[in-house]
Amino acid sequence: MARQIKPLSSTQCDGAKPKEKDYNLYDGQGLILFVRKNGSKVWRFKYKRTNGKDGLMTLGNYPALTLKEARERRAIYLNQLANNIDPIDQIKIEEAKNSDDFSFEKIARDWHKAYKDTGKWNDDTANKALSNFETYVFPLIGKLPIDSVKTKDLYYVLSKIEEKGFLEVVIKTRQRFSGIFAYAITKGYLDSSPAVVLNNAIKITRKTKHYPKLPLNQLPEFFSRLRNDGGNPISKLCLEFALHTFARSSELRFARWKEFNFDKKIWTLPPSRVSVR
Known part of the structure; x- marks a missing residue:
């Protein structure tokens, strides 16, 4: 059977004298008046934490924090x-x-570090992810408190990137x-996520982008820059070959x-591959 603790009175708190060692006076339900050997008195609250460990909080000095106020904190x-x-x-x-x-921004950076530490990203992917946020996200919503960010804010950011x-x-x-x-949410900063509905709210539409044609008078410069380019030699040769033959990429x-008949300088495509696109 648990020992019954008689609640403290203001008279007991006032009259608590220092001893050779620090000691506790108990008010019950975790509230403690800690009396130090130098005579100072401090309110503490002792409890079992949600993670199962013992927790001990310092509430304030007595009598600056009265017995009534300490009990209100405990409640x-x-x-x-x-x-x-x-x-x-x-x-x-x-x-x-x-x-x-x-x-x-601070929470996003903390998440980025935690996710990178899992090993699911290589350095290049991690750096690119952070760079994208620094370029497109933080300037728009980075300074907002994490619990004030709304779905519409996230939608706005995504629409600007799109x-x-x-x-x-x-x-x-x-x-x-x-x-x-x-x-x-796992850190206790939020109860729900404003990002939950984004998958249904935003439909990614890939728009066809047509690049302007290259004027004929710029072809010599193009071929010169292509040959001096430091890219993959095979890719450069394929591009030049396509420009000379107007072959489809699949045919090439x-x-x-x-x-290929090099003597007659003829390239004969089999009928089975002409239709490949």
């Missing part, structure tokens, strides 16, 4: 625990909200939004040596 923390909220974690979150640590024609970046950014807000890619 708040007991209510949080009843709702599966750890008071120590909650205080850290509230402190973070009053600093840049709670901004979307306007630039970077459709792959849109898809990757949308996926990473989901990861960032899931990370924020599947070409075989037996199709």
Whole structure:
């Protein structure tokens, strides 16, 4: 049977004298008046944390924090625990909200580091992901507190990237939004994610982009730059061959040596491959 603890009185708190060693006076339900050997008195709250470990919080000095006020603090923390909220974690979150640590950019960078540390990204992919956020996302919503970012804010960012024609970046950014807000939820910063509905709200449409034709008088310069280019030699030769023959890419890619008669300077395409597109 648990030992019954008689609540403290203000008279007991006032009259608590220092001893050779520090000692505790118990008010019950985790509230403790800690009396130091130098005579100072401090309110503490001891409880079992949501992670199963023991938690100990310092509430303030007595008598600056009265017995009544200390009990009011205890009532708040007991209510949080009843709702599966750890008071120590909650205080850290509230402190973070009053600093840049709670901004979307800070949380996104924390998520990026955590995800990179899993080994699912190589360095190149990780650097590209962060660069995309620094270029397209942080300038628009980076300074917003993470819990104030709405779905419409994320939609706006994605629409701006889509306007630039970077459709792959849109898809990757949308996926990473989901990861960032899931990370924020596990940290206790949010209860729900504004990125959940983005998959249904945004339809990626690939627009055909036609490049302007190259004027004939610029062909000599083009061939000169092509030959001096440091790219793959085979790719350069294929491009030049296509320009001379007007062959389709499939006809060129599947070409075989037996199709070429170098004496007659004729390339004969078999009927079975002419239709390949």
